[in-house]
Amino acid sequence: MGGSEERVVAVIMVGGPTKGTRFRPLSLNTPKPLFPLAGQPMVNHPISACKRIPNLAQIYLIGFYEEREFALFVSSISNELRVPVRYLKEDKPHGSAGGLYNFRDQIMEESPSHIFLLNCDVCCSFPLAEMLEAHISYRGMGTILVIEVSPESANQFGELVADPVTNELLHYTEKPETFVSDRINCGVYIFTPDIFTAIQGVSSQRKDRATLRRVSSFEALQPANRSLPSDFVRLDQDILSPLAGKKQFYVYETTDYWEQIKTPGMSLKCSGLYLAQFRRTSPDLLASGDGTKNAAISGNVYIHPSAKVHPTAKIGPNASISANARIGAGVRLVHCIILDDVEIKENAVVIHAIVGWKSSIGRWSRVQASGDHNTKLGVTILGESVTVEDEVVVINSIVLPNKTMNVSVQEEIIL
Amino acid sequence: MKALILVGGFGTRLRPLTLSVPKPLVDFGNKPMILHQIEALKAIGVTEVVLAINYQPEVMMNFLKDFEAKLGIKITCSQETEPLGTAGPLALARDKLIDDSGEPFFVLNSDVISEYPLKDMIEFHKSHGGEASIMVTKVDEPSKYGVVIMEESTGKVERFVEKPKIFVGNKINAGIYLLNPSVLDRIELRPTSIEKEVFPKIAAEKKLYAMVLSGFWMDIGQPKDYITGLRLYLDSLRKQSSPLLASGTNIIGNVLVDETAKIGEGCLIGPDVAIGPGCVVESGVRLSRCTVMRGVRIKKHACVSGSIIGWHSTVGQWARAENMTILGEDVHVGDEVYSNGGVVLPHKEIKSSILKPEIVM
Numbered sequence: 001m002g003g004s005e006e007r008v009v010a011v012i013m014v015g016g017p018t019k020g021t022r023f024r025p026l027s028l029n030t031p032k033p034l035f036p037l038a039g040q041p042m043v044n045h046p047i048s049a050c051k052r053i054p055n056l057a058q059i060y061l062i063g064f065y066e067e068r069e070f071a072l073f074v075s076s077i078s079n080e081l082r083v084p085v086r087y088l089k090e091d092k093p094h095g096s097a098g099g100l101y102n103f104r105d106q107i108m109e110e111s112p113s114h115i116f117l118l119n120c121d122v123c124c125s126f127p128l129a130e131m132l133e134a135h136i137s138y139r140g141m142g143t144i145l146v147i148e149v150s151p152e153s154a155n156q157f158g159e160l161v162a163d164p165v166t167n168e169l170l171h172y173t174e175k176p177e178t179f180v181s182d183r184i185n186c187g188v189y190i191f192t193p194d195i196f197t198a199i200q201g202v203s204s205q206r207k208d209r210a211t212l213r214r215v216s217s218f219e220a221l222q223p224a225n226r227s228l229p230s231d232f233v234r235l236d237q238d239i240l241s242p243l244a245g246k247k248q249f250y251v252y253e254t255t256d257y258w259e260q261i262k263t264p265g266m267s268l269k270c271s272g273l274y275l276a277q278f279r280r281t282s283p284d285l286l287a288s289g290d291g292t293k294n295a296a297i298s299g300n301v302y303i304h305p306s307a308k309v310h311p312t313a314k315i316g317p318n319a320s321i322s323a324n325a326r327i328g329a330g331v332r333l334v335h336c337i338i339l340d341d342v343e344i345k346e347n348a349v350v351i352h353a354i355v356g357w358k359s360s361i362g363r364w365s366r367v368q369a370s371g372d373h374n375t376k377l378g379v380t381i382l383g384e385s386v387t388v389e390d391e392v393v394v395i396n397s398i399v400l401p402n403k404t405m406n407v408s409v410q411e412e413i414i415l
Numbered sequence: 416m417k418a419l420i421l422v423g424g425f426g427t428r429l430r431p432l433t434l435s436v437p438k439p440l441v442d443f444g445n446k447p448m449i450l451h452q453i454e455a456l457k458a459i460g461v462t463e464v465v466l467a468i469n470y471q472p473e474v475m476m477n478f479l480k481d482f483e484a485k486l487g488i489k490i491t492c493s494q495e496t497e498p499l500g501t502a503g504p505l506a507l508a509r510d511k512l513i514d515d516s517g518e519p520f521f522v523l524n525s526d527v528i529s530e531y532p533l534k535d536m537i538e539f540h541k542s543h544g545g546e547a548s549i550m551v552t553k554v555d556e557p558s559k560y561g562v563v564i565m566e567e568s569t570g571k572v573e574r575f576v577e578k579p580k581i582f583v584g585n586k587i588n589a590g591i592y593l594l595n596p597s598v599l600d601r602i603e604l605r606p607t608s609i610e611k612e613v614f615p616k617i618a619a620e621k622k623l624y625a626m627v628l629s630g631f632w633m634d635i636g637q638p639k640d641y642i643t644g645l646r647l648y649l650d651s652l653r654k655q656s657s658p659l660l661a662s663g664t665n666i667i668g669n670v671l672v673d674e675t676a677k678i679g680e681g682c683l684i685g686p687d688v689a690i691g692p693g694c695v696v697e698s699g700v701r702l703s704r705c706t707v708m709r710g711v712r713i714k715k716h717a718c719v720s721g722s723i724i725g726w727h728s729t730v731g732q733w734a735r736a737e738n739m740t741i742l743g744e745d746v747h748v749g750d751e752v753y754s755n756g757g758v759v760l761p762h763k764e765i766k767s768s769i770l771k772p773e774i775v776m
Contacts, residue, residue: 021763415427
C-alpha cells in the first residue's frame with residue numbers, strides 16, 4: 001500500500017440534463033444522478049465506495065447540470081461521509097477524457113499520486129481498494145475495471161483483450177460490429193497523473209494535423225473525417241485504443257455484478273442489485289417484519305424511517321420505499337421503487353413499477369408491468385404527481401408528471 | 416374595466432410543447448396564445464388583466480413585464496395554491512376584480528382562440544340587464560362539451576347539460592363570460608366549477624343570458640385542434656384583409672410569415688402556415704397546414720404538413736414530417752428521415768424514420 005505521501009483523488013462523471021433523455025420521465029424533474037437506488041441517490045453508491053479507498057483526499061463530481069442542482073447534495077454528503085466532495089460544471093462537451101483534462105488544475109491541487117475516474121451511471125460493487133493495489137503492482141499509466149459478459153451482448157460496450165498473465169491491455173475497440181472479446185470496459189478506471197500528458201498529446205496532435213493537412217472536398221464529406229475540436233478527447237477511442245499493447249494500460253477483472261443505469265427500467269433492476277449488496281454488507285439498513293407488529297417483509301426491502309407502512313401490507317422482494325411515503329392497509333408491493341411523499345391506498349397492488357414523487361395510487365388499483373428491464377414499456381413508470389384513481393389498472397405503461405389516470409390502460413405512453 | 420383569464424395548470428394535453436414553456440406562452444399565429452386575448456381585451460378598454468394561474472408564476476411574470484410596458488395594460492397574477500377549478504379563482508382574485516365603479520368584468524378561458532366580439536357582448540349585457548352573460552358557439556359534435564339550452568329569441572339560459580348522450584342542442588359554452596360583481600358573492604373560495612355550480616343557480620333565477628358567437632372559435636388546448644384553429648384564425652385574418660398575411664408566387668392560401676424569417680428559392684408555402692421569428696426555410700421546401708416556431712431551420716427540399724415544429728428545432732434535408740408530427744423544443748430530424756405522427760420530447764435527435772405515430776422520449 002502507499003506511504004503517507006500517497007494521496008488519491010476520485011472523479012465521478014455525472015453527465016447532464018440534455019444528455020440524459022433516456023432516463024425520462026424520471027429525469028424531467030430530478031437530475032438522474034440524484035435518483036434513489038436502494039434508498040440512496042444513484043451517485044451515493046460510487047461515493048460510498050470511494051470512502052473505502054485508502055488515503056482518499058477529495059471527490060469531484062463533474063457534469064453539465066447547473067451548480068445549484070448539486071449544491072445541497074454536495075454539502076450534505078460531504079458532512080455525512082466526512083469526505084470533501086465538490087461539484088464542477090463543464091462549460092461545453094470535452095469528451096470523456098477531455099472533461100478530466102479540463103479540470104486538471106483542481107484535480108491535481110493536492111498533488112494526488114492516483115486518480116480514480118468513475119461513471120455515475122454504472123452499478124457495480126466498485127472494488128476500488130483492490131483496483132488501487134493491482135494498479136500499483138502493474139506500474140502502468142492506468143488500470144481499467146473489466147467484466148466478462150455474454151458474447152452476444154458484448155458489442156454494446158467497449159471490448160478489451162488483455163494478456164492473461166501480465167493483465168496488460170493489448171487491444172481495445174468501442175462497440176465493434178464483429179466479435180472481438182467478451183471482456184468489456186466497466187467505466188471505472190484508475191490513472192496516474194501522466195494521463196494528463198497523454199490527453200494533451202492527443203489534443204496537440206489533432207491541432208497540428210488540422211493545420212498541416214489539406215483535405216479534398218470528397219474526403220471532407222465523409223463522416224469519419226468531420227474534425228473534432230482539439231480539446232474534445234474521448235477516453236476510449238483516443239487514448240485506450242491507440243495506447244493498447246504499449247505497456248501503458250492494464251486491466252482488473254471483477255466477477256461481481258455490473259450494469260449500466262441508462263433507463264428507468266434498469267434503475268429498478270440496479271436498485272435490486274444494491275439491496276442485495278446491503279443484505280451482504282449492511283443488513284441493518286434493510287427492513288424486517290412478519291405481519292404482526294410491522295408489515296410482512298419478503299426478500300430485500302428498504303423502507304425510509306419516515307415512511308408509514310400499515311401492518312397488513314406485504315412488501316417485497318426488491319422494494320424500496322422513500323421518505324414520507326404512506327402505504328395503506330392490505331397493499332402489496334413487489335419489485336418496485338416508491339418515491340417520496342407517495343400515497344398508496346388500501347388494497348392496491350404495485351408490481352414491476354416506479355411510482356413518482358407525490359403520486360397517489362387509489363384503492364384496489366393495480367400498477368404493474370412484465371418486468372423486462374430492457375424493453376421500453378417493461379417496467380411501468382409513473383412520473384411526479386400522478387394520480388391513479390380507485391380500481392384503475394395501469395399495465396406496461398409510462399405516465400408523464402401531473403396526469404390523472406381515471407381509465408385503465410395497457411402498453412401506452414401518456415404525455 | 417377589468418378581466419380575469421383562467422390559465423390553470425400544467426397544459427399536459429399540449430405536451431411536448433408545454434414541457435418547455437407554460438401553456439399560455441406557447442405561440443399561436445406567431446404570438447403567445449395569451450397575447451391574443453390580452454390584445455382583444457385592451458382593444459375594448461380593459462385596463463387591468465388578472466391571470467389566474469397555479470403553475471410556474473415566475474416564468475409567466477417575466478414574460479408579462481415586457482408586455483405590460485408594450486401594450487400599456489396592467490397585468491397581474493393571482494396564484495392558486497391548490498387547483499380551484501373554473502370558479503374558485505374568481506373568488507381568490509375578488510379584490511382585484513371589484514372596484515367602486517360596479518362595472519361588470521370579463522372572464523376568459525386561456526385555451527380559447529376566437530374573434531372576441533367583446534364590444535358586442537358589452538352591448539348585449541347592458542340590453543338584457545341580467546347578472547351574467549356567456550358566449551356560446553355552435554359546434555358539430557356537442558357531446559364532447561357542455562351544451563347550453565337557451566331561449567332562442569332572448570338568449571335567456573334555461574339549463575346546462577354536460578356531455579349529453581343524446582342531441583339536446585348544438586350551442587356550447589365558449590369560455591367567454593361577462594359578469595356583474597354580484598356573481599362573486601355566489602362563489603366560495605374552494606374548488607368550484609362555474610358550469611356545474613355557479614351558472615345553474617344564476618340560470619334558475621333567470622338572470623343568465625347567452626350570446627351566440629359569430630366568427631370562429633376553437634379550444635386549442637391539444638395539437639389536433641391547434642392545427643385546425645390556425646386555419647380558422649388565418650381565415651379570419653383574410654376576411655379582415657389583414658396586412659399580416661404573406662403573398663407572393665411561392666405562397667398558397669393564408670400564410671403568416673414573421674418579418675425576421677427567411678424563405679429560400681423554389682419553396683411552396685401554404686395553405687394555413689405560420690412561420691415564426693428568426694426561422695430559416697431553405698430552398699425547395701414544401702410547407703402546408705403547419706406551424707414553424709421561433710428559430711426553426713427547415714433544410715433544403717424538406718416537406719412538412721399537418722405538424723407543429725417547436726422552437727429552435729431543425730428538419731433535415733429531404734426530410735418529411737406529416738400527420739400530426741409534433742416536435743418539442745430543440746429537436747433535430749436528420750436528413751432524409753420520415754416522421755409519420757412522431758411526437759418528440761425536447762432535446763432529441765431523430766436519426767431513423769418513424770413509420771407510425773409514436774411518442775419519442
